[in-house]
Amino acid sequence: MHTRQRGLLYLFAILGLLAMLAAGTGALSAAAPNGTASITAPANNATLTGTVQVQGTATANNFTFYKLEFGLGANPTSWSVIGVLMTTQVSSGNLGAWDTTKVPDGQYTLKLTVVDNTGNYLTAAVPVTVANAGPPPAPAVPRRGCTACHVPVRPDGRYSLGWEAMNAAKAIGINHPTVSPSGISIKPTDTVGPAPCLECHGAGSGARADNGVVANLSLRDIVHPAHMFSDIFPSEFKGNCFSCHNVNNEGEFMILGQKVDVNENGIPKVLPIPGMLEPT
Ligand code: HEC
Ligand code: HEC
Ligand code: HEC
Known part of the structure; x- marks a missing residue:
């Protein structure tokens, strides 16, 4: 009897721990804020040149700021902020501009993060390819006649x-x-x-x-x-x-x-x- 109760206690404790783990950042962070982080343009796997207007939605209850970032590859290990932190919410509009000529051609992930006043956040990300170099120029054939x-x-x-x-x-x-x-x-x-x-x-x-x-x-x-x-x-x-x-x-x-x-x-x-x- 005693051992079974103790066993149940252990079980609840483990379930509790699992519940905290399932909540993502556990006790350090409450649930993600109510709101939307979405990127509607550029599209998934789009090929980008020049300056790209990033479109989408960045809203949250108790919104504080959003930021656009890019990182190298499909699963970036570090991110660079594009422009500045934006303190105005955007609903289906222009989130910011990314001058892709400032980075080498290659695969990138473009990420939007919407942060509320408790530090909780929502994210959205799209994989993209930057290709500014273009195809090599065709040989110039002299014109005669x-x-x-x-x-x-x-x-x-x-x-x-x-x-x-x-x-x-x-x-x-x-x-x-x-x-x-x-x-x-x-x-x-x-x-x-x-x-x-x-x-x-x-x-x-x-x-x-x-x-x-x-x-x-x-x-x-x-x-x-x-x-x-x-x-x-x-x-x-x-x-x-x-x-x-x-x-x-x-x-x-x-x-x-x-x-x-x-x-x-x-x-x-x-x-x-x-x-x-x-x-x-
Ligand atoms: C945009 C075309 C064009 C360019 C460029 C050009 N020519 Fe001519 N050339 C002509 C035409 C048209 C005639 C007149 C042909 C006729 O009257 O039957 C002519 C006539 C000539 C003639 C007279 C032919 C003859 O035996 O009476 C000579 C010599 C000549 N060009 C040399 C040159 C030289 C040298 C150059 C470069 C510095 C040159 N041309 C650039 C079109 C051109
Ligand atoms: C490689 C390209 C090229 C070729 C080949 C060429 N032209 Fe031209 N031509 C031009 C360009 C470019 C202009 C304009 C020049 C300017 O405005 O500075 C021009 C201008 C002219 C003009 C206008 C002159 C004026 O006073 O407004 C005539 C006429 C002309 N070309 C005749 C000829 C004739 C005839 C031939 C062949 C014998 C010929 N062109 C071959 C490129 C060419
Ligand atoms: C039926 C005759 C005739 C034919 C064909 C002809 N022209 Fe002319 N062209 C003239 C006459 C006439 C003028 C006026 C000025 C002159 O007598 O040179 C003239 C003037 C020009 C001028 C202006 C010259 C200037 O003083 O600035 C250019 C350029 C010219 N012709 C180019 C051409 C070209 C190129 C062709 C072929 C597509 C051509 N012509 C065919 C008769 C002709």
């Missing part, structure tokens, strides 16, 4: 050769022709090489030696300064003489009349180069 650069890329035809002609002529108060003498349409929205242009802007001879065959200016005298004195043609477009020319065996500066399929060194893949024009 007028239509490697001059094709319509906007509804108005910008930057086709027809658009360049119209745009430059407009600047000197002229409506540029939209068809060549042989009947090729050179409207801004057309994709054409320099052949129809040379019907009027080919190099003249005799009395017209300094002019185009029909137009006042030769194409050479238009495009050489326009490109060689441009800021963007040599830098942004890596342009040079061989963007427009290929020198043949006789040392002639042939004109690349259409986009040339080249390797990363600018060497044509198809020979003889299709669409090459003899200079006028």
